[in-house]
Amino acid sequence: MKIREIRVIVASPGRNFVTVKIVTDEGVYGIGDATVNGREKAVVSYLEDHVVPCLIDRDPMRIEDIWQYLYRGAYWRRGPITMAAISGIDTALWDIKAKVANMPLYQLLGGASRTRIMAYAHAQGRTIEDVAEAVLAKKELGYVAIRAQAGVPGFESIYGIGSARGAKNSSARIKKLPREEVWSTSKYLAHIPKVFEKLRDVVGWDMHLLHDAHHRLTPIEAARLGKDLEPYRLFWLEDPVPAELPEGYRTIRAHTTTPIALGEVFNTIWDARVVIEEQLIDYIRTTSVHAGGVTGLRRIFDFASIYNVRSACHGPTDVSPVAMGANLHVDLWVPNFGIQEYSGYTEATHEMFPHAWTQDGGFLHPGDAIGHGVDIDENLAEKYPYKRSYLPVNRLEDGTLWHW
């Protein structure tokens, strides 16, 4: 079997997605997600200009060799663009291999270790009362784990909440440039424990509550927040500190028993090495589209398993239903499974990516279709052209650029 053609499909059914389709000379094809939110075209060029020409006529069964060829062979290793391109190719190749084997992908990985996959939903609100209402609404849908994000009084837009209508920098939106938000760590730190006090009052203790600090704190601030949240027994505090300096997590670990999740922006096992090896985190958030496909994810999760770190694939709306499908196959197999993020998709996205994976309340399953079970409707994709879009940027109250 040979790779005959590789198409890179860009479509925006509500948001931009980059999808790789590998077609073989025997007619079997596979699909992979290669989306990097806000930098989509860079991955398209990486694939079309540099990767695709090298893969035509290669044997699609040699997944590991192709992974190594693209990783080691490029000389310029790692990074989100390179790794998203490798991820898209790798996921499509696993899809082909599982189709040829006539099995759902999870069977090739070693078979199911569980019957269903616990997923967490997002709930958010501007006021504490709004968040409580949103959490109760998600509980009503059957979720047993919910990430709660709240507005901070005095700020019109904060990560996880979106921006108020008529927000000051709406001109940036009109020009389609990054929206600018304003941030105060001290106000956030004073407010968030009150949110979780209220949430425990309204949902009780039989519910996993999670929170994402989205890389905004220093290690000592994160240690303080972890301690202040201890009475509310969070499932985790996510991304408290940017992880370019993973040693900073030692400070957090030394001060709090609040579990820590990290890694949605990690691209390789090397990014995750220190925090896993030193047991500085409890959940590793790498996802198939950004960490080297099924091959990369499996390697990271196996490594994490010997350090009591559990899997928690990133799964926001910008991780496409294709990567979600691949994640769910890994989730069903991985012995050290923790949880899967699921924040849902627009109706148009579900239609454009027909998928075998299913949701039942707060639980997901990859389905038993052969391959990873996700396809792309290319005719529909043509109806949703690419739209330039950016993630917001964040500034402190004095204008200093901060982490978003």
Ligand code: KDG
């Ligand atoms: O593209 C950025 C998003 O994927 C990220 O902001 C979502 O932090 C996120 C999460 O936990 O889902």
Ligand code: MG
């Ligand atoms: Mg996050």
